[in-house]
Amino acid sequence: MYKALLVSLLCLCVVMLFTCKDKTKPPAPGELTHISYRPKPYPYNLPEGFPRFEVPKDNPGTVEGVSLGEKLFFDPLLSADNTMSCSSCHFPHLAMTDKKARSTGIDGKEGIRSAMSLINVAYYREGLFWDGRVKTLEEQALLPVEDSVELHNSWDEVLNRLKKHSEYPALFRKAFGISSIEEMDKYLAVKAIAQYERSLISGNTKFDRFRRGEAVLSEEEMRGYELFFDASPDLPDAECGHCHNAPLMTTNEYLNNGISEAFTTEDFTDKGYGLITGNPLDNGKFRVPSLRNIILTAPYMHDGRFKTLEEVIEHYNSGGKHGPNVSPLIRPLNLNEVQKRQLIAFLETLTDPNFTQQN
Amino acid sequence: MRKILIILISLPIFIASSCDKDPEMEVVGDVEIIFRANYDGELFLTQKDYEYIPDMSIKFSTFDLYVSNISLLKEESSTDESELVEIDFVDLSFDINQQSRAEEGDTVFTKKVPAGSYKGFKIGFGVPADLNRTSPNDYGSGDVLATSSHYWAPLDSYIFSKIEGFVDKDNDGIYETSEGEGFTFHLGRDEVYTERIIFPSDPIVVEDGQKLEIYIDIDVKKLFNMPIDQFDTNDDNLLDIEVYDGAHGNQEEELIIAKQLMRNYSEATLLEQ
Known part of the structure; x- marks a missing residue:
């Protein structure tokens, strides 16, 4: 009995030694299996009131x-x-x-x-x-x-x-x-x-906090909000919210916003979306960008033609330039100087401090 | 031994009860609903000129709508309904370069329904109140109600239908954005939701294992019918679009117009089998 136990223990020791020896053996060139692989799911932590987004099945975030x-x-x-x-x-x-x-x-x-x-x-x-x-x-x-x-x-x-x-x-x-x-x-x-x-998710602007009931907009910012979203029957509609809807501040559409004069669909210097779809009626259309952190992202438009937000608002206020496929939402707005300033005050509430820091 | 005996006794009972289900299986058919648009009988295409009233042409850029609560009714007066669609989005903004797609229309796929003869076809235009209490943030991307371009947060409502384009107000042959010739009707809010029941002359017959196609044709011009004098000073039964060129449902006037345009979906719609 003792003899059998002794033999078993000896065998066990030999096996353990073998295993230990294996572990200390240097990996073959290029081999990576000695490095642990224990991926942890990435917590996207979507801000309250934000929609879910799709993550490809073959590339889940870790x-x-x-x-x-x-x-x-x-x-x-x-x-x-x-x-x-x-x-x-x-x-x-x-x-x-x-x-x-x-x-x-x-x-x-x-x-x-x-x-x-x-x-x-x-x-x-x-x-x-x-x-x-x-x-x-x-x-x-x-x-x-x-x-x-x-x-x-x-x-x-x-x-x-x-x-x-x-x-x-x-x-x-x-x-x-x-x-x-x-x-x-x-x-x-x-x-x-x-x-x-x-993982670059922005949901911590003053406007986000206002929507969550955690912040109050100033009088000027509030009027700008109402102009932006046509939220007050007493103020004109600045028509912004149609394409820059909350919370993403974009509807992800492709539109011609009337920045380039064109009499035919072939007149656009940069044909934009039309080059991709092959439909001439999409020429001159570009993605509607998000307005989050818009204060930081000058110059504006796909070609940076407007240096300031004042220039951008002036463009929209004018009703834009003629084009065969300009969105009908581009129309003279008749905003006065005070209302233009109120709009900019609201746009300033779209700055997310998480994206203003030097890395 | 006793356990084996119980299993042997239970097994045939289980098999027999499973077999019993077969004769009870429902006899069902498929229904496909195809939406098409016309303008006063002519194929509807965006970026194409149509006559709105004499000496004033119209050109559309967008025409879409939510449809909901679509069901087939067994009897004219009964509530015996077979639901086909709870909610879907129909986009008929095909442009002049997409004529064949416009002719084909936009297809809405439906649930299977019990085979049989149906007398009525019920359809809702817009987003019904229970769903209109939700917002795009409640849905994953890809869902028809996840589209933020069709939601108006300040009014907590989906935009049920978008009709956008231009009218040549000064009849100079050019649609001018800078001269305010654009129109944008974004129709929404619970008050403007419209339902219609159509009773076709021939019953709708769904056959077992067969696919039935139902065509819904919408005459876009009829959507602008206006029985209210205040908004039809030309007395042509059409909205004075050169004056009332938008409706977002915010101003009182806009809400009245939005209600009328949504109500017009009823008479603008024809069912074909």
């Missing part, structure tokens, strides 16, 4: 994925000369824009449009970019890396750098559970970036 995405988003390694990252045109303290009429890439070349804010981009169901050319954030994030007027790199080169990096392989493992460095690819990289971008 703490590790968002963290990797954030690192990639700010990393100049993505550009050919290591000088620019996504954040070079989407500064967090400028509500994820760059204060330029047209963004500039690594070669100093200017793009044709301004950088769009990425705030609440998780809600963009109707396509991304000013012209809606891609449907998902994952598809979107593939493009700037290889765009010759943006980061002007190739994904092969980016992956080459990521695989050799001292931190990224482990971060990819933690986010996606890959077994080896060889499994790192551009699709995982853009999945991580998309996860980070979905």
Whole structure:
């Protein structure tokens, strides 16, 4: 009996020793399985009164994925000369824009449009970019890396750098559970970036707090609110709320807001949405942007033609320029100077302090 | 041993009771409802010129609506209804480059209904009060009621129907935004919800396993019918659109116009099988 027990114990020790030895054995080159993979669901924490948004089934948000995405988003390694990252045109303290009429890439070349804010981009169901050319954030994030007027790199080169990096392989493992460095690819990289971008949720403006009953608007801001949403029968309708509805301050539609004069649908210098749909009647239409943090995102419109909010309001007050497909919501508003100031006062309540800090 | 015996006795009873359900299974058919729009009998297309009144043309850019509580009625007076649709969104804003799509119309898919003969077709235009108490924030993206462009927060109401476009007020052949020639009717609020029951001359027959197509044709011009003199000074039974070029339901006048335009859906609608 004692003899059998002794033999069993000895065997157990041998097995344990073997196991221990295995654990201390260095991983094979490129192998990542020794790094733990325990992803935690990312808590999106939607503000009260906000709708739910769809997260792709094949890319659920995780703490590790968002963290990797954030690192990639700010990393100049993505550009050919290591000088620019996504954040070079989407500064967090400028509500994820760059204060330029047209963004500039690594070669100093200017793009044709301004950088769009990425705030609440998780809600963009109707396509991304000013012209809606891609449907998902994952598809979107593939493009700037290889765009010759943006980061002007190739994904092969980016992956080459990521695989050799001292931190990224482990971060990819933690986010996606890959077994080896060889499994790192551009699709995982853009999945991580998309996860980070979905986490950029703004719901803490003074106007949000007013809607939740946590803040009071000043007299001037309140009149501006009523003008904006046509909420008072005693004030004119500034027609803003139709396209910039709360809480997202956009309806995600594509419209021609009458900023460019055109007599035929072929007269638009930048055809915008029409280039994507192929329907000439969509020429000159662009995505309605969110007005969240609008004070920080000058200059305005897809080409940054208006430097100030005063210019923007003057445009809408005038009734816009002639075009074959201008929205009928663009009409002379007849707002007086006081009402224009009240509108701007209300627009100032749309600033979210979470997107005004330098990272 | 005793347990095995109980199981053996129970099994046939269970099988028999499952088999019993077959004869009771409902005999059902599919119904597809296809919405189409016309303007005074002509195919309705946005960005196309139509005559509103002599010497004043009209061009639309948007025409859409919520439809709700659609059901088939067994008898004219009965409440024996088979619900087809609780709520759906119909967009008939097809433009001049989308003629074939406009001819096909916008299809609303429905629940299966018991096969049989039905005398009435009930339809609601707009969002009924119980659903109008909700807002887009209550729905996940993709739901027809999640569309923020069709919700008006200050009035806590969905916009039941949007009719937008331009009228050539000065008859110069140009629709001028800067001259205020646009019109925007955003019709909403509980007060303007409209229901209609249509009794077609031939009964609606749903056959077992078959698909029945029901066409609902809306004459957009008839939506502007105006029996109230105050808003029809031209005495042509049409809204003076050159004067009353919008209705959001905020001002008292706008609410009266919105009610009338929504009520007009009843007479503007024809059912075809």
